Amino acid sequence: MVAKERNRLLSGRDLSFAYGGREVLAGIDLDLTSGEMLGVIGPNGSGKSTLLGLLCGLLPPDQGQVELMGRPLAAYRRAQVARRLGLVPQSPQLAPGFTVSETVLAGRFALMGGRMFENSDDRAAALGAMDLTDIAHLAARPSGELSGGERQRLALARALAAEPEVLLLDEPTSALDLQHQLKVMGVLEQACHSQGMAVCLVSHDLNLAGLFCRRLLLLSQGQPLALGTPQEVLTPDLLQQAYGVEVAIDVEPSRGRPRVTLMAPPPEAG
């Protein structure tokens, strides 16, 4: 129990948030421990991206509190947060004129303190992040010339370059081909295992989330519907409740995790 307390990197207590009077998130309790990959799933508009906004401090919760390493997020300065916690948003903002390597190096901002120029540590971290995300060959290209998938990997590399202890990602694989989906999820899993990084991942891909995450949080209309292992959360009943669709669940062959198959109505006769 004590060990678990010590390993708790990020936690949210009773979080709620409203946009212009309309409540989009309520009653969220969440703990993220070192070395864990947590998946957040749910239909469109269920509050997944808002939850990430609250967890990284870019949105102030209307109620409840987020704690980073036992201290309220609001008590940190922005740079102190960025040294520990990284964010890869759904549509990452990049400066189109900056090259890929300049963009990744800029991810080191919070670690540089008052230094004006990057040192060899910064460059090594940036190179490592570019290798992991398979964008090293694009180093000299302006980010404005990249494809959607390359932009997504660049945003991930920029976040990884800061070597954060907690990483929040909003659909990091939505624009990626199969090979890069597997590669990126593998990189995150590896970072959790070897560096004890805590990852919180929003995804629409239930199978990918179920395959890599130890726990899943299912949101529906801003409320937590279920939190547990993929086996506990990816059930026909819960998914029917959340998404209003019929699914079949079986066991996928590689890791024995639940596999979700969408049940389409029979084709129209004729």
Add this chain to the structure above:
Amino acid sequence: MKATRTSLGLVCLGLAALLLLSLLLGLWLGTVSVSPGQFWDWLWGRLSGAPAIILSDLRLPRLLLAALVGASLSVSGVVFQGILRNPLAEPFILGVSGGAACGAVLALLAGVASLWVQSTLAFGGALGTVFLVLTIARRRGSMETSTLVLTGVMINAFFTAMIMFVISTTTDQKLHAILFWLYGDLAAANLQQVYLLLPVTLIGGGVIFFFARHLNLLNAGDQSAAALGVAVERVKLLLFVGVSLLVGVTVSLSGLIGFVGLMVPHLVRMTLGHDHRLLLPASALFGATFLMLCDTAARTVISPSSLPVGVVTAALGAPFFVLLMAKRGSRWW
């Protein structure tokens, strides 16, 4: 070009050499010709009489003021383009210079001759306009080019009306001077003005350079800058106050010199890239050189008469602006 201590040093050294050459050229060229021998003597303080007065009291202050004004306007352009994420943002086009001019004219109207009072009011006018532009920008999240340009046109139209109103009430003998000042004129330059602008440019530019890495991140967007560790609102406020100070004091001394903050940053970006650690100091040095050359042209093309330097920068800058507008969309910046 990669921003390192070495590349910054080399770039600054090269541009400083160019600056020095332009200064010498500007001193040498003019309505009254100075022989190389006289010029050499003047450099070592051995020249006296009319040529010495022309060099020391007329050309030198005018060139130094042009350099400081050019540096200030260029740095301001870089900051506006970086934060508003719009390649056409520039103090003149945004109407910030117009706001500063309005402040300075108010001081004239009140009959205050003090440079300090004029500069302070111009600073107030610039700052007020910046926040007006920002309010309009914030309502829409980010600023579309059309919004930005139209806002600037409207703000400029309003301030021009205010200034014309003030001019209508002044006596005829002041008219020529005010009209020239509106177009951006350095003919009345003196060392007192240089001493006022020098610390403003150095301190303002220095503070802005300290935030070069912040600007790199802000250039991507507020959200990602905040996520990577920039205290976005505080840094933007500080940068806008700094830029308003540069523009305000510059305009109160030299009038409305347009397009420098547009052309110089773009030319530097094309050669050195987008990293503000290089872009800011290089734009300052190149902007200083650029305006000294423009003013030298303004003094010499219709010699013995002289043009307001703003006429030269507008003649170069307006086509440049149109070219950028046309190119936008096909390229990222």
